Amino acid sequence: xxxxxxxxxxxxxxxxxxxxxxxxxxxxxxxxxxxxxxxxxxxxxxxxxxxxxxxxxxxxxxxxxxxxxxxxxxxxxxxxxxxxxxxxxxxxxxxxxxxxxxxxxxxxxxxxxxxxxxxxxxxxxxxxxxxxxxxxxxxxxxxxxxxxxxxxxxxxxxxxxxxxxxxxxxxxxxxxxxxxxxxxxxxxxxxxxxxxxxxxxxxxxxxxxxxxxxxxxxxxxxxxxxxxxxxxxxxxxxxxxxxxxxxxxxxxxxxxxxxxxxxxxxxxxxxxxxxxxxxxxxxxxxxxxxxxxxxxxxxxxxxxxxxxxxxxxxxxxxxxxxxxxxxxxxxxxxxxxxxxxxxxxxxxxxxxxxxxxxxxxxxxxxx
Numbered sequence: 308x309x310x311x312x313x314x315x316x317x318x319x320x321x322x323x324x325x326x327x328x329x330x331x332x333x334x335x336x337x338x339x340x341x342x343x344x345x346x347x348x349x350x351x352x353x354x355x356x357x358x359x360x361x362x363x364x365x366x367x368x369x370x371x372x373x374x375x376x377x378x379x380x381x382x383x384x385x386x387x388x389x390x391x392x393x394x395x396x397x398x399x400x401x402x403x404x405x406x407x408x409x410x411x412x413x414x415x416x417x418x419x420x421x422x423x424x425x426x427x428x429x430x431x432x433x434x435x436x437x438x439x440x441x442x443x444x445x446x447x448x449x450x451x452x453x454x455x456x457x458x459x460x461x462x463x464x465x466x467x468x469x470x471x472x473x474x475x476x477x478x479x480x481x482x483x484x485x486x487x488x489x490x491x492x493x494x495x496x497x498x499x500x501x502x503x504x505x506x507x508x509x510x511x512x513x514x515x516x517x518x519x520x521x522x523x524x525x526x527x528x529x530x531x532x533x534x535x536x537x538x539x540x541x542x543x544x545x546x547x548x549x550x551x552x553x554x555x556x557x558x559x560x561x562x563x564x565x566x567x568x569x570x571x572x573x574x575x576x577x578x579x580x581x582x583x584x585x586x587x588x589x590x591x592x593x594x595x596x597x598x599x600x601x602x603x604x605x606x607x608x609x610x611x612x613x614x615x616x617x618x619x620x621x622x623x624x625x626x627x628x629x630x631x632x633x634x635x636x637x638x639x640x641x642x643x644x645x646x647x648x649x650x651x652x653x654x655x656x657x658x659x660x661x662x663x664x665x666x667x668x669x670x671x672x673x674x
Contacts, residue, residue, distance in 0.1 A: 316357040316358065316359045317359075318332050318333065318359070320353075320357055320359065321350065321353045321354055321357060321359050324353035324356060324357065325346075325349040325350045325352070325353040326349070327346060327349065327350060331346065331350065332350055335347050335350040335351065336350075336354075337403060338403075374403070374404055374405055374429070375404065375405050375406075375407045375426055375427070375428040375429060376395075376399055376404045376405070376406060376407065376428055376429060376430050376431065376432065376614070376617065377407045377408075377409065377423045377424070377426070377428035377430070377431040377432070378392065378395055378406055378407065378408045378409070378431070378432045378433075378434075379409050379411065379416075379419070379420055379423055379431055379432070379433045379434070379435065380409075380410055380411070380433070380434040380435065381410075381411050381412065381413050381416060381434070381435045381436070381438060382434065382436070383410030386561075386589065387587065387606045388434055388606075390590075390605070390606035390607050390610075391434060391453055391606040391607060391609055391610035391613075392406075392408070392610060393607045393610065394605075394606065394607030394608055394609065394610030394611035394612075394614075395432055395610035395611065395613065395614055396610075397607070397611060398610070398611040398614035398615060399614055402614070402618055404429070404614075404618075407423065407426055407428055409422065409423040413438065416435060416438055416441050417441055420441075420442070420447070424447045424448075428448060429448060430448045430449045430450065430451070430617045430618070431447060431448060431449075431450040431451075431617075432450070432451050432453060432610070432613045432614060432617060433450055433451070433452045433453065433455075434452075434453045434454075435452070436454070436455075436500045436501060436502065437456075437500060437501055439452050439455050439456060439459045439460055439467070439469075440459060442467055447466070448466065449466050449467075449468070449617060450466060450467050450468070450617075451467075451468045451469065451470055451613040451614075451616050451617045452467065452468070452469040452470075452613075453469075453470065453471070453609055453610060453613045454469075454470075454471040454472065454502060454609060455469035455470075455471060456469070456501045456505075459501075468616055468617070470609065470612045470613050470616050470643050470644075470645070471502075471609070471644060471645070472603065472604045472609065472644055472645045472646075472647055473644045473647060474502050474505035474506045474509060475505050475506070475508050475509035475512065476509060476647070477506070477509065477586070477602045477603060477647040477649075478505075478506040478507070478508075478509030478510045478513070478556065478586065478602075479509040479510070479512055479513040479516075480513075480602060480647070480649055481510075481556060481584050481586065481600075481601075481602045481649060482509070482510045482513035482514060482556060483513050483517070484584075484600075484649060484651065484655070485554040485556065485582060485584060485655060486513070486514075486517050486519060488554070488582065488655065488656060488657050488658070489657045489658050490553050490554040490582065490657075490658050491519065491520070491551060491553070491658070492514060492519045492520045492521070492522055492551075492554070493510065493513075493514065493519070493522075493554045493555070493556050494522045494524070494525070494542060494552050494554065494555045494556070495507060495510050495522070495524040495525070495555070495556050495557075495558075496524065496525050496526075496527060496535060496538040496539070496542070496555060496556070496557045496558055496562055496563075496566060497524040497525065497526045497527070497558055498526075498527055498530065498534075498558030498559060498562060499526070499527065499530065503558040503559070506558055506586055507524065507558070510524075510556055522550075525538035525541050525542055526538070527558070527562055530561070530562075531561045531562065531564075531565070532561055532562070532564045532565030532568065533565060534562060534565060535557060535561065535562035535563060535564060535565025535566040535568075535569070536565035536566070536568050536569045537565070537569075538562070538565075538566065538569070539555075539565060539566040539567075539568070539569025539570055539573075540569045540572070540573065542555060542566075542569075542570075543569060543570060543573035543575060546575070546581075547573075552581060553580070553581060553582065553658040553659065554581065554582040554583075554584075554655070554658070555581060555582070555583050555584070556584050556586070557583065557584065557585050557586065558586060559585060559586050559587045559589075560585035560586065560587045560588070560589035560592045560599060560601055561587075561589065562585070563583055563584070563585030563586075563592075563599055563601075564585075564595065564599075566583055567583055567595065567599075567654070570583070577597055577654055578597065578653065578654055578655050578656035579656070579659060580659050582600075582654065582655040582656055582658075583599065583600070583654045583655070584599070584600045584601065584602075584654065584655055585599050585600070585601040586601060586602055586603055587601060587603045588601055588602070588603035588604065588605060588648070588650065589601070592652075593650075593652065595654070597652065597653035597654045598652035598653045598654060599652055599654045600649075600650065600651050600652045600653075600654045600655040601650050601652075602647055602648065602649045602650065603647055603648070604645045604646065604647050604648070608645060609645060612643070612645060616643065
């Protein structure tokens with residue numbers, strides 16, 4: 308209950324009880340620097356005494372800014388989405404904004420997005436792999452697509468930007484790491500998303516640049532460990548039939564988890580007989596047995612970068628009334644790329660030493 312005669316307290320009441328100005332109360336509540344500790348203590352004591360809560364709806368009517376940033380995703384339960392949300396929320400909190408979250412089934416994206424836009428967010432962060440084109444029809448505020456495809460976002464108009472990582476370059480780096488260990492080639496378990504496709508291109512590019520054979524990739528039939536296990540069993544069968552399979556790059560760490568399971572079930576030792584590498588820097592990949600070699604960027608860093616790009620674009624437009632040359636480049640689909648890191652662990656090593664048994668050597672001809 309409000310301790311103000313039943314009336315909902317306002318900021319002026321806090322200022323009166325704390326014996327400070329309205330502006331000082333605002334600075335304390337918005338965590339602005341420069342307020343003396345004893346003054347801040349008085350303001351917070353007055354807030355607690357009155358049961359004061361800021362009315363964001365009233366503030367939005369005055370400032371015409373909701374303070375909300377929408378987050379839209381079609382994969383709310385994916386581990387990478389959850390990790391990206393941590394970075395988004397952290398960056399929004401630092402900027403004094405509030406996250407408004409909406410999860411949608413792939414076929415319900417437009418309806419859920421329309422409902423989200425009904426709350427008048429100042430901008431949106433979208434995690435909708437492969438469905439960027441649907442964002443253009445919304446005619447909403449500025450939107451940053453997390454790890455979007457620049458080729459797709461380039462055609463979506465000036466309100467859509469994207470931020471991501473260099474999937475092709477990172478897969479190239481990881482493939483070259485395996486080749487440098489001495490493997491004649493690197494097999495690949497390919498995924499089904501646009502990011503996976505870019506990783507496949509990087510894998511293929513590295514093999515061709517090295518003059519190495521490019522084996523037929525195994526495509527997953529389902530996402531995650533289940534698809535990785537099925538593809539791993541298929542690769543084990545190809546190896547048993549005589550194909551030289553000594554190194555495998557999985558489309559992501561989740562697929563690599565199933566791949567490791569399949570190789571163990573097939574009696575193949577990692578990395579003694581087959582080296583395995585993932586992609587995506589999944590947190591628990593360091594605790595697998597063996598620990599998984601992987602490459603990527605932290606999704607939390609990606610989420611934070613999306614927020615910073617979104618707010619920078621909005622601030623530039625508010626100050627100048629138009630986008631800068633750099634901002635126009637971003638809005639045309641030239642995605643800023645986060646650096647990736649290669650984490651070499653125990654799941655990769657040199658190929659097994661091949662010895663010809665005496666019985667397999669060709670007979671010596673005698674004259």
